[in-house]
């Protein structure tokens with residue numbers, strides 16, 4: 327085992343401790359510089375190991391409980407979980423067990439548990455992989471599973487859990503011709519116009535990245551701007567814009583874009599993204615509720631529970647408990663109302679969230695229609711290539727779910743509606 331492999335694993339265990347012990351999100355930890363001192367390859371590896379372990383956590387715990395009479399401290403449990411996931415995903419027994427024992431023995435307060443670590447992981451190496459393969463896809467925790475079952479039914483949630491466990495392919499949006507991009511990167515051109523690669527890799531070394539021909543964006547996340555259908559020269563306000571996947575789409579269509587986000591570091595990333603793909607947009611770090619002016623079209627990609635992105639963020643169900651949902655739902659309502667006040671007569675507002683909860687989608691639109699007499703839902707805006715009729719909701723929005731396109735590798739969960747100002 328190389329020293330660098332040990333560093334990546336030690337960092338993966340640190341990330342697991344933070345997510346499972348402190349309720350921190352991986353994205354927060356990484357943007358806060360948690361792995362800054364690691365070389366890029368180890369950073370990517372630590373991140374991948376932590377994500378894989380979180381994705382398979384229930385399976386790992388089921389296998390481990392057979393060999394543990396009581397729970398060891400969290401860090402040792404996380405070492406065992408990581409080791410189990412590695413072993414059950416084809417890791418070489420000798421190397422994995424040694425590395426995990428090494429991690430525990432170097433830990434001053436935990437080194438007395440190295441014998442336990444060795445014994446348990448040797449047993450997992452012997453019979454774990456076979457048992458792993460027949461365990462069910464890990465379930466969401468109850469705080470999220472129950473409301474989702476209420477919304478979509480138990481069978482749909484089981485299908486979503488299979489999609490979450492499978493993880494996500496890498497989707498790209500083209501600045502220009504999507505078919506040409508599919509050829510350039512050797513990907514699949516999806517019916518909605520995104521380009522899909524089965525496996526990720528070092529994004530920055532892929533063809534066309536340096537030239538700014540494309541950006542990474544899930545196929546579902548690319549649909550709100552297609553629904554908005556920005557026209558050349560239109561004034562478009564992009565509220566809650568960072569890190570800017572949708573801003574790039576709007577600017578690529580030739581709209582005059584004003585991108586607003588309350589987070590300065592996220593806005594800095596948006597600016598870097600604009601610069602890389604050579605597209606123009608005005609940018610402002612501000613609270614969307616304080617914006618003024620009038621626009622032809624507005625995209626409101628509101629802050630939400632992000633429960634539609636669990637395929638790519640397996641930490642979310644473990645780090646969160648739903649406590650902040652009510653405040654997010656209130657904020658979404660306020661943002662819709664404020665955005666509405668900034669829209670020109672005849673203009674359109676696309677409201678979207680990467681959430682699976684109807685309270686952050688269908689219900690928001692139902693209630694907004696009650697509050698605003700001059701609001702109507704533009705169903706025709708959803709008449710787009712690749713959008714299936716079964717995805718359209720009663721009130722005229724678009725409901726996307728991770729269990730859709732099961733043979734293609736799924737998509738993020740999203741809700742999208744186009745609201746037109748009749749006045």
Ligand SMILES: C[S@@+](CC[C@H](N)C(=O)[O-])C[C@H]1O[C@@H](n2cnc3c(N)ncnc32)[C@H](O)[C@@H]1O
Pocket residue numbers: 565566567568569570571572573586587588589592612613614615627628629630680
């Ligand atoms: C779902 S993300 C946006 C993703 C983005 N539209 C994209 O396509 O890359 C939500 C964003 O809302 C921002 N945000 C949260 N509250 C806000 C507020 N009151 N005003 C402006 N931005 C806000 C967050 O900083 C975050 O970047």
